[in-house]
Amino acid sequence: MVEELWRHQALAPYATLPWASRGRLHAEPEAPTRSPFQRDRDRIIHSTAFRRLKHKTQVFVYHEGDHYRTRLTHSLEVAQIARTICRTLRFDEDLGEAVALAHDLGHTPFGHAGEEALHAAMKPFGGFDHNAQTLRILTKLEERYAEFNGLNLTWETLEGAVKHNGPLLKGGRTLxxxxxxxxxxxxxxxxxxxxxxxxxAQVAALSDDIAYNNHDIDDGLRAGLFEIADLRDLPLVGEMFTFVEKKYPGLTQSRLIHEAVRRVINAMVEDVLAETRRRLTEVQPRSVAEIRALGRPIVSFSEGMIANDRVIKAFLYKRMYEHWHLNRSHSKARRVVMDLFGLLFAEPNCLPPPWRERAEAAERPARARLVADYIAGMTDRYALDEHKRLFDLYQ
Structure with missing residues (x-):
């Protein structure tokens, strides 16, 4: 009873209220000690797909260094930012955290290079999309419970996982x-x-932007892909590095990077809080339904921060994501994924059981999707090892 009273007092009326959840596809009794969104978060953390994120990379292939972000560390950092924003704005932080932790579950090994390759291989069979793969994992591929496939999450968590970047049917798009x-x-x-x-879910999307921009700056500097001097003219980022250098002259580079990056993260979070409060004051929503019906996000950067974010992304794309060193690594990664798909689709008897039995009994489109599921679930390390086992004649 005390727990329920706390929740009612903590959450704004326009938050996604756990006691008003639309429920789960497969009905389950409520837990006496956890809200529906807490249970969703916990199920995600205990899932096999979540553990695999430990060895799935963001930008760098796993063997290039132990200190670079993986999908797991990135997801945890996104969740931390989302919790802070949700708690401050009196949104449901368990739901924000659940969406943040789930948002990258559908990614392939080798980051976006792996996804591009798998999408190209799957083009004749509907393509591959990591957001759709996340939904497949949450609703079908996780096999943990006696009564259903997937994690049987609430409608609100699944909605957030699928639509955290905005409506899917917009700009003339159809089903x-x-x-x-x-x-x-x-x-x-x-x-x-x-x-x-x-x-x-809107908070989780912006938390993702904040996390990966700043942590890619951190990783890019530590990898030597660019220097601090290259950041001087970047809005906000350059200002923070200059501020820290003046405040702490003679600081080691490692400490300088951390001090500057954490200030950039804080500035972006404060901007989201200020702009979202402004929009909430302007709209005066009385329920989450009114927020969904607005036709535009309620959670947002200010116009100035949107412009800053655009410049930072353009810099990272040019100086990091398209760096020749990473291009070489990504080229190899794409070949690994294409090789794996080509062989396993043509020779499903090379798949381990029970994947083999399902693939051999399936028609071509279904077999292709099974092979895509198998490859998408791989970690970087497993994909490289599997490639070696299948293509190295001396293995």
Whole structure:
């Protein structure tokens, strides 16, 4: 009773209220000690797909260094930022954290290079989309429970996972333009793809932007892909490095990077808080339904920070993501994924059981999706080892 009273006092009326959840596809009794969104978060943390993120990379392939971000450390950092913003704005922080922790589950090994290769291989069979793959994992591929496949998460968490970057049916897009996994699931459990997600999912999306921009600056500097001097003219970032250097002259580079980056993160978080409060004051929503019906996000950067974010992303794209060293690594990664798909699709008897039995019994499109599921679930290390086992004649 005390716990329920605390929740009612802590959450704003326009938050996604756990006691008003739309529930789960498969009905379950409520837990006496945890809210529905807490249970969602906990199920994600205990999932096999979440553990695999430890050895799935963001930008660098796993063997290039132990200190660079992986999908797991990135997801934890996104969740930390999301918790802070949700708690401050009186949104449901358990839901914000659940969406943040789930948002990268569908990524392939080798980051975006792996996804590009798997999408190219799957082009004749509907393509590959990491967001749709996240939904497949959450609703179908995780096999942990006796009564259902997937994690049987609440409608709100699944909505956030699918729509955290905004409505899927916009700009003339129709259901035919969406990945089949999303369309098929929504036939049984409509996630209302034409509208915005609740505020907690919007927080998770911006937390993702804040985390990866700043942590890619950190990783890029430590990898020697660019220097601090190259950041001088970047809005906000350059200002923070200059401020820290003046405040702490003679600071080692490692400490300088951390002090500057944490200030950039804080400035971006404070900007989100200020702009979102401004929009909440302007709109005066009385429920989460009114936020979903706005037709635009309630959680946002200010116009000035949006411009800063655009410049930072352009810098990272040019100086980091397209760096010749990473291009070489990504080229190898794409070849590994294409090789694996080509062989396993043509020779499903090379798959381990029970993947082999399912693939051999399936028609070509279903077999292709099974092979894509198998490859997408790999860690970087497992994909490289599997490639060696299948293509090295001396293995």
């Amino acid at each position: 035919e333009d969406l990945p089949a996994a999303i369309v098929e699931y929504c036939r049984d459990h409509d996630l209302e793809l034409e509208g915005h997600a609740g505020p907690e």
